[in-house]
Amino acid sequence: RVNVMLRIAFVAPFGLGKKATVWARTLPLARALVAKDCHASVIIPPWDTPEDAGKAWMDEGVEVINVGLRGGLPFVVARMVGEARRLRPDIVHIVKPRAHAGLLQWLFWNFRSGSRPRLVLDVDDWEQAWAPIAGYAPPMAAFLAWQEMWGYRHADGITAASGWLVHKARSLAPHTPCLYLPNGVAPTEAQALHRPRAFDPGRPRTVLWFTRFVEVEPEWMAACWQALHALDPDLHLLVAGAPLQPGRDHAFRRAMGRDDPSITWLGYVPSDALPDLYARSDCAIFPAASTPLNLAKCSVKVATTLLAGTPVVASAVGEQARYGAGGAARLVDAEASPAAFARAVIEHLAxxxxxxxxxxxxxEQLLTRYNWSRLTTDLLTFYRLLAG
Incomplete structure (x- = not known):
């Protein structure tokens, strides 16, 4: 089957809204597969982008299919199953073992004909770590936890975005092949993200903090900001990001000073505004505690910030340590105190x-080791191994 075109259907749990996985991971993978002469489709239940319901389009050769939302969950999943069967894929690649995608995985595993199609599970988070943050009701949290555990144990192969998740997959499903597949970048992104920094002698040094308000506790970040401000009273902080659970940022605003003129709270920043934001920033910071949530994830923002040419200071936690290895970022010990992290930032700015x-x-590191084209070569080899 070496020269036979593979047909791959990615099955997503949500749409192309603020949740990053589909547009930042699944679509780039699908595009790179098309560039390698595969047929790739993405099936989406657009409950978070209802304006896309029932629409389909081509995205650089990838067939993007948004099913209709009428009738509720059973009918939406039925439409997704129908689309997946229509495509007659060799590989059904489940994007996260949860919600709509997890239900389709269950149906295909239990009711497929023979060994086709092969079911591959893609994981880029430890979903159970998000349950208390998302505020799920206990029955929903229990169901999603069951889906996650079942999903790991009922797949022909697993792709994992972090080393922590590779270890988790091998512990939960020791006989299932697993591929380390971190989030990547495309060479065209480097040009799109870059804006020359205008020299402004009157502008204070500016630090950019991308956050979803889950990486560290409010008290830790408040102590870090106090230490930064003590070391450089003129420093300005840009806070970019929206909490997964509305209101989760309030504790950070209270702890850090909601009326502090040295802090600008930007909220969610759309992708087309990122180049100008990077151009305003002297460096970006990514503090993170050593928790399952942070160890499991593979931050797209860290990769895109590095690619944009913005210097990064980051906690050496999980995939942040890999992205920043070899001098690509200023890495700070995972157990560093807020004051120690602040000192590292000021030293780096100097x-x-x-x-x-x-x-x-x-x-150089991103465009070689983390180039989507190279990563997809590994994925294609993995697919062919599974397809036989």
Missing amino acids: RPEERLRQVKIAR
Whole structure:
């Protein structure tokens, strides 16, 4: 089957809204597969982008199919199953073992004919770690936890976005092949993200903090900001991101000073506004506690920030340590205190030559090791191994 075109159907749990997985991971993978002469489709239940319901389009050769939402969950899943069968794929790649995608995985595993299609599960988070943050009711949290555990144990193969998730997959399903598949970048993104920094002698040094308000506790971040401000009273902080659970940012605003003129709370920043945001920032920070949630994820924002040419200071936690390895980022010990993290930021800001060297290393590393085309070569080899 080496020269036979593979047909792959990705099955998503949500649409192309603020949740990043489908547009930042699934679609780039599908596009890169099409570039390697595969047929790739993405089946979406667009409950979070209802304006897309019933619509289909081509995205760089990828067939994007948004099923209708009428009738509720059973009918939506039935439409997804119908689309997957119509496509006659060799591989059905489940995007997260939860909700609509997890239900389709259950149906295909229990009712498929023979060994076709092969079922591959893609994991880029430890979903159970999000349950208390998302505020799910106990029955919903229990169901999603069951889906996750069942999903790991009922797949022909698993792709995992982090080393932590690879270890989890091998512990839960030791006989299931597993591929480490981190989030990647495309060379075209580097040009799209970059804006030259205008020299402004009157502008204070500016630090960008991307957050979903889950990476560290409010008290930790408040202590870090106090230490930063003590070391550089003129420093300005840009806070970019929206909480998964509305209102979760309130504790951070209270702890850090909701009326502090040195902090600008930006909220959710759309992708087309990122280049200008990067151009305003002298460096970006990614503090993170060593928790299952942070160890499991593979942050797209860390990769895109490095690719944009913005120097990064990050906790050496999970995939952040891999992205920042070899001098691509200033890595801070995972157990560092808020004051120690703040000192690392100020030291980094004081070393412009080091920051320039870091930017060069980061881009070279991302465009080689994390290039979507190279990552998809590994994925295609994995698919062919499973397809036989």
